[in-house]
Amino acid sequence: LVAVSCFQEKGRNYQYFPNMYKSASYETYLEYDGDLFENGQEAKLPVEGTVSRGWMPYEYEDSNEGYQNAKANLSNPLPYTEDNVNEGKALYTIYCAICHGDKGDGKGTLAQREKILGIPAYNDAGRAITEGSIYHVMFYGLNNMGSYAVQTNEFERWQIAHYVLDLKRNLNGEPQ
Amino acid sequence: MSSHYEAPIREPLVTGNKSYHDVTVDVAAPVEGKANKSWWLVFSIALVAFLWGLGCIIYTVSTGIGSWGLNKTIGWAWDITNFVWWVGIGHAGTLISAVLLLFRQKWRMAVNRSAEAMTIFAVVQAGLFPIIHMGRPWLAYWVLPIPNQFGSLWVNFNSPLLWDVFAISTYLSVSLVFWWTGLLPDFAMIRDRATKPFQKKIYGILSFGWSGRAKDWQRFEEVSLVLAGLATPLVLSVHTIVSFDFATSLVPGWHSTIFPPYFVAGAIFSGFAMVQTLLITMRKVINLENYITILHIEYMNKVIVLTGGIVSVAYITEYFIGWYSGISYENYTYLSFGAATGPYAWAFWALITCNFIVPLTLWIKKLRRNIVWTFFVALVINIGMWFERFDIIVICLSKGRTPSSWAMFSPTFIDIGTFVGTIGFFFVLFLLYARTFPVIAQAEVKTILKSSGDKYKKLREEHVSDDHIGEVEEFPASGGPAANTEAHEGEDDLNSEDKNNKNN
Numbered sequence: 007l008v009a010v011s012c013f014q015e016k017g018r019n020y021q022y023f024p025n026m027y028k029s030a031s032y033e034t035y036l037e038y039d040g041d042l043f044e045n046g047q048e049a050k051l052p053v054e055g056t057v058s059r060g061w062m063p064y065e066y067e068d069s070n071e072g073y074q075n076a077k078a079n080l081s082n083p084l085p086y087t088e089d090n091v092n093e094g095k096a097l098y099t100i101y102c103a104i105c106h107g108d109k110g111d112g113k114g115t116l117a118q119r120e121k122i123l124g125i126p127a128y129n130d131a132g133r134a135i136t137e138g139s140i141y142h143v144m145f146y147g148l149n150n151m152g153s154y155a156v157q158t159n160e161f162e163r164w165q166i167a168h169y170v171l172d173l174k175r176n177l178n179g180e181p182q
Numbered sequence: 183m184s185s186h187y188e189a190p191i192r193e194p195l196v197t198g199n200k201s202y203h204d205v206t207v208d209v210a211a212p213v214e215g216k217a218n219k220s221w222w223l224v225f226s227i228a229l230v231a232f233l234w235g236l237g238c239i240i241y242t243v244s245t246g247i248g249s250w251g252l253n254k255t256i257g258w259a260w261d262i263t264n265f266v267w268w269v270g271i272g273h274a275g276t277l278i279s280a281v282l283l284l285f286r287q288k289w290r291m292a293v294n295r296s297a298e299a300m301t302i303f304a305v306v307q308a309g310l311f312p313i314i315h316m317g318r319p320w321l322a323y324w325v326l327p328i329p330n331q332f333g334s335l336w337v338n339f340n341s342p343l344l345w346d347v348f349a350i351s352t353y354l355s356v357s358l359v360f361w362w363t364g365l366l367p368d369f370a371m372i373r374d375r376a377t378k379p380f381q382k383k384i385y386g387i388l389s390f391g392w393s394g395r396a397k398d399w400q401r402f403e404e405v406s407l408v409l410a411g412l413a414t415p416l417v418l419s420v421h422t423i424v425s426f427d428f429a430t431s432l433v434p435g436w437h438s439t440i441f442p443p444y445f446v447a448g449a450i451f452s453g454f455a456m457v458q459t460l461l462i463t464m465r466k467v468i469n470l471e472n473y474i475t476i477l478h479i480e481y482m483n484k485v486i487v488l489t490g491g492i493v494s495v496a497y498i499t500e501y502f503i504g505w506y507s508g509i510s511y512e513n514y515t516y517l518s519f520g521a522a523t524g525p526y527a528w529a530f531w532a533l534i535t536c537n538f539i540v541p542l543t544l545w546i547k548k549l550r551r552n553i554v555w556t557f558f559v560a561l562v563i564n565i566g567m568w569f570e571r572f573d574i575i576v577i578c579l580s581k582g583r584t585p586s587s588w589a590m591f592s593p594t595f596i597d598i599g600t601f602v603g604t605i606g607f608f609f610v611l612f613l614l615y616a617r618t619f620p621v622i623a624q625a626e627v628k629t630i631l632k633s634s635g636d637k638y639k640k641l642r643e644e645h646v647s648d649d650h651i652g653e654v655e656e657f658p659a660s661g662g663p664a665a666n667t668e669a670h671e672g673e674d675d676l677n678s679e680d681k682n683n684k685n686n
Contacts, residue, residue, distance in 0.1 A: 023320050 061160075068146040073139065080138030084164045094169030097162050101154055102170075110173030124150070128170060129177035140167040194636035195289055198472035201637070202628055205473075206371060209624040212468045213372055217617055220467075228609035235603005238596045239314050247317055249596045255589035256579045260597040261315035262427070263571040264604060267452070268308035269350065269424055270445070270567060273417055274453020275301025276357055279364070280413035283406065288634055289481050291626040292473040295368075296464060297457050298361040299619065303611040304456070305354045307604040312346065314600070342426035349423040356416055360409045363402070366392040368620035421449045428574060435515025435578030438503075444496035451489035451537070452567035454482050458560035462553055464616060473622050476551050483550045486563065490541040493570075497538065514581035516573040525590060526577045533573050536566020 013019050021027060029036070032048045043050060057063060066072040066080065084090050099108070105125050107114040112125035126133060133139075144163045147153040158166065200208070217225075242249055252259055275297040282290035313319050325347050327336045337344055369389035376382040392398065425445035428436035458479065465474040497517055504512040505519070513520040521530045540562045549555045581588050615621075632638045 023318075025318065 064145055064155075066142055066145075072146075073142055073148070076142035077136050077139035080141060082137045082141075082164050082167055084161070084168065086168055090165045091168050091172060093162070094165035094167070094172075097158065097166050098169050098173075101157055102166065105151075110170065110177060122150070127177060128174040135170070135174065137164075137167045137171060140170050188633055188639075192634065193475075193477050194639050195292065195475065195477065195634040196473060196627065196631055197475055197636045199637045200472060200631065200635055202631065205622075205624050205627055205631065206375070208470065208473070209368070209620045209622045209627075210372055210375055212617060213620060214375070221613065221617065225610065225613045228606045228613060231602050231606025232610050233603075233606075235600055235606055238599035238603055239310070242314060242596055242600065243319055247315065249594060251591055251593040251597050253589050253591065255582065255587045256576060256591040258315075258579065259572075259576050259591045260593050260601060261311050263568065263575055264601050265308050265311035265315075266424055266445075266571045266575075267568050268304045268311070268604065268608075269421060270449035270452045270571075271456045271564075272301040272304035272308065272353075272357075272453065273421055273446070273449035274457050275299070275304075276353075276360075276413050276417040277450050277453065278457070279360065280410040280417065283410040284414060287481075288630045289478050291630055292470075292475075292478055292622055293457065293461060293482070294626070295361075295364065295619070295623045296461060296616075296621050297453075298357060298364070299612065299615045299621075300453075300456060300460060301357050302354065302361060303608050303615070304453075305350065305357065306611070307608050309350055309354065310604060310607075312343075312350070342423060342430050345423045345426065349420045353416055353420045356409070356413055360406075360413055363405055363409065364623055364626075365619065366390055367394060367402070367625035368623060370394065371624060372620060418446055421446045428578075433578055433582065434509070434511035435504075435518075435574065438500065440496055440499055444493065447489045447492035447496065448567060448570060451486060451493050452563060454486045454489070455560040455563035455567070458482055458486070458556055459564065460612065462557045462560070464621065468616065468621065470622060473627060476553065479553060479556055480547075480551050483544045483556055483559075486541060486559075487544045487550075490537065490544075490563070494538045497534075511583055514577075516577040520581070521573070521577050524577075524581070526573070526580065529569055529573050529577065533566055533569045536562045537570060540566070 032038070034049055036048050038046050038048045052058070066076040103114055105114040105116050105122055106112060106128070107117065107125075110128040112127040114125065116122045117125050128135060135143075141163055143151065144154045144158065144166065146155070154163070196205075198204075250260070252261075275294075278290050278297040279294040282294075313322050316322055325337060325344060366389055369385050370392035373382060373385035373389050376385055422442040422445065425441035429438055429441035431437055461474050462479065465471050500515070500517040504515055504517060512518060514524065515521060516526075516530070516533075521527070524530075540559055543549045543555070544559060549559075576591050580590060
């Protein structure tokens, strides 16, 4: 009973010869305690205007004109297949359903608990969303909604757009 | 009733008219006396060497193995050379105390204690190298199959390096127990003679309350015999396992099936050479010439001639097979034409000279019984056997299968300092031992005093009629052992003295 562990609840435990515990290379999310990088972060922003391989910049502006433009001209490059819709459904359930609701009726968990109010349904006639506008809003956000360009990639956003149009048709009672 | 027959051809093993009491006094003298100046001088030198070696070891462990002369081709050199050398030296001790006990060699009794001490101290030195040559010695405990939190990650039992761990640790512990068991009656003797209370207390603890009753002695003998029976296969297997480090590899020159017996023979060869070196000095310094006689030295030289011969046959075999196999890679192994003429030719010829040519002189009886020459040959063998291991390890590694990775090895002062340090440590231990332990197993020597002591041999000669000896000589086989035990009561002073001693 005399032997009490020196392990502390707060703070790290003791280590025996931590030879390769601490990374010698830079790890993405680690804090950096040197003067080589500003902000003390090992993750740095890329230079403006650079294009990495396998990625293309989004051409529409983040403005009302850009929104109208995308709504009118931007179309979904992905074919409407079962796989794409299913993937879109999974992604929608992760990122969107918390506010917009599983059915896209604007009655997600947060809306029901009144954490966030004023979420429109997808069949809102005044909005008349198209696949182009869905994509544009996911990319930049609109009013209270923030951008989801960081959480999803281009491919995934188009999959979600397929599913969102499905939901809109369901709400309108139209056939798939 | 005892009557004694010993072949008259046998020379006495104890000279100088010694009685039981004389043996006690002679053995206890270095323990009870004070160290003289030369002891302190030698001890200081050994201690300095040891501390220097310790510094080298600490430097190696804290800085890295790169402080040694190893390179990517030759990853083993002085470290394992010294390891095998020290393990080999340790083998003579067990051979003397165990194998010679099984063969009832009475001459072992005067040398076994020191030989075993040498074993233990040499194995301690050897045991250092597997640890310090590790890149991360603080994780050495991973070699033990201990249940752990890595999903109970265990060791692979296929590696001879792991067998080494078991072999060496078992060897050390069994040798230590065997040695200590034998020491009990002798510690008790010193305890009983001690006048200073501190000394009495210490030897009282060391002797485990030995009182020398008949039952104790009976069991003592049984334990000794059982331990000797266990230590004999052990001594053969330990160096066999050490040889597996090389023999189980695919390196040309290492991959050889004669290594196990050849290494064991080499171990006994080098071990006896070290025993000679130490005992020739010791008998002189602490006046044990009457116990470690010229006869003992000659017997040990004979063992050296025998094992040196075995080793030489192995050299010739290796050389022959290297040629006979027709494998071109075998031309660069440690015993090949390539080695004899290559960049390590000096090491090759050092091996041949020290282990083959010089020991051949011991076939000559005059040189075999010459103490100075024996001492010299023993030193040369110690050097030669170091070269044998160096040659096997370094020459074979230096020219492997791909010429693009051929390399040479040269030690740094840390390699050398570590080796010097182990020699220093060995002598620190041995010198301390020589001053505090009974260096001769007096209890054992007393059992042969009356059969093999010169005093009693002379007495027998004077009192036993020649015709008795002649009679037995004439019919030794047909008469059987009974022919030797015919009583000659009344006329034999020796027998009555025997009786008196027993009654006391």
